[in-house]
Amino acid sequence: MTPWEAPGRFWRGNLHTHSDVSDGALPPEEVCRRYRDEGYDFLALTDHFVGAFGYPIVDTVPFRTNRFTTILGAELHSGVMANGELWHILAVGLPPDFAPSHTPEFRPVAGQESGPEIARRAVEAGAYVAIAHPQWSGLTLDDARSLAGIAHAVETYNHGCATGCDRPDGFHVLDLLLSEGHRLNLCATDDAHFTEPDHFGGWVMVKAEANEPGALLAALKAGAYYSSQGPEIRRIEVTDEVVRVECSAAASIIVSGHGTSSKGLHGQSMTRGEMPLERFAGSPWLRVTVVDRAGKRAWSNPIWR
Numbered sequence: 001m002t003p004w005e006a007p008g009r010f011w012r013g014n015l016h017t018h019s020d021v022s023d024g025a026l027p028p029e030e031v032c033r034r035y036r037d038e039g040y041d042f043l044a045l046t047d048h049f050v051g052a053f054g055y056p057i058v059d060t061v062p063f064r065t066n067r068f069t070t071i072l073g074a075e076l077h078s079g080v081m082a083n084g085e086l087w088h089i090l091a092v093g094l095p096p097d098f099a100p101s102h103t104p105e106f107r108p109v110a111g112q113e114s115g116p117e118i119a120r121r122a123v124e125a126g127a128y129v130a131i132a133h134p135q136w137s138g139l140t141l142d143d144a145r146s147l148a149g150i151a152h153a154v155e156t157y158n159h160g161c162a163t164g165c166d167r168p169d170g171f172h173v174l175d176l177l178l179s180e181g182h183r184l185n186l187c188a189t190d191d192a193h194f195t196e197p198d199h200f201g202g203w204v205m206v207k208a209e210a211n212e213p214g215a216l217l218a219a220l221k222a223g224a225y226y227s228s229q230g231p232e233i234r235r236i237e238v239t240d241e242v243v244r245v246e247c248s249a250a251a252s253i254i255v256s257g258h259g260t261s262s263k264g265l266h267g268q269s270m271t272r273g274e275m276p277l278e279r280f281a282g283s284p285w286l287r288v289t290v291v292d293r294a295g296k297r298a299w300s301n302p303i304w305r
């Protein structure tokens with residue numbers, strides 16, 4: 001489902017955040033206050049689910065107000081990636097009693113669940129699951145493939161990884177998985193720790209009838225959202241021949257698909273664009289990027305034709 005077909009309105013939220021319950025700088029209440037006062041509609045606090053921090057799934061329910069809500073979650077760590085390091089898997093919408101993994105510290109240990117196993121357990125517990133920061137993790141395509149039938153999305157922009165180590169990307173991995181036929185969505189997040197300028201830089205706009213955790217989570221799992229650093233995507237319509245985009249004032253509207261297929265439209269303060277899809281004849285999917293004058297981007301989820 002595309003968000004433009006879904007009922008309701010858009011709600012702005014950050015899906016990946018840490019507090020001083022794990023390695024963030026601020027207490028959960030202050031993290032929630034900052035997102036609320038920055039105009040976000042919702043937040044998922046996702047502290048590191050590691051024994052050293054007591055396997056936290058932080059209770060953020062007390063920090064909800066009549067215009068701000070929270071979704072419980074965690075960043076899960078279990079199992080070894082090809083490079084010998086521990087998996088990072090984002091899980092938004094976990095039950096508060098989600099059973100601990102066997103992950104005493106930030107290192108893989110013998111006998112713990114694999115990355116795919118803990119991701120599947122999170123999905124079965126009701127979570128929206130994303131493959132976190134592929135570029136920063138040094139994720140291989142085989143690593144990503146092992147979660148492709150399980151996770152809902154690839155975290156394609158991680159603001160903390162952008163500002164902290166210049167490794168924000170997940171699009172390369174996502175596009176390769178899409179071209180193998182795996183149906184995954186994408187998400188932009190902050191991964192804020194408030195230890196550096198890692199906050200308020202990447203978010204999702206979720207279309208739902210209410211700013212309520214269950215409705216937001218259902219919309220996330222259904223793909224009824226887009227991701228942004230600033231620009232708005234107001235509508236995308238795909239026919240056999242063209243793609244039509246309506247958006248906030250843009251300098252470029254770009255369509256990407258299988259392999260090298262891509263097409264850009266450039267102009268001044270464009271709020272709509274239409275592009276022919278001849279170059280996408282062999283592409284079963286495409287996705288849209290809107291770039292504003294300051295270089296900030298918004299990204300649609302992949303649209304399957």
Ligand SMILES: [Zn+2]
Pocket residue numbers: 075088132133
């Ligand atoms: Zn991480």
Ligand SMILES: [Zn+2]
Pocket residue numbers: 016017018075191
């Ligand atoms: Zn994180």
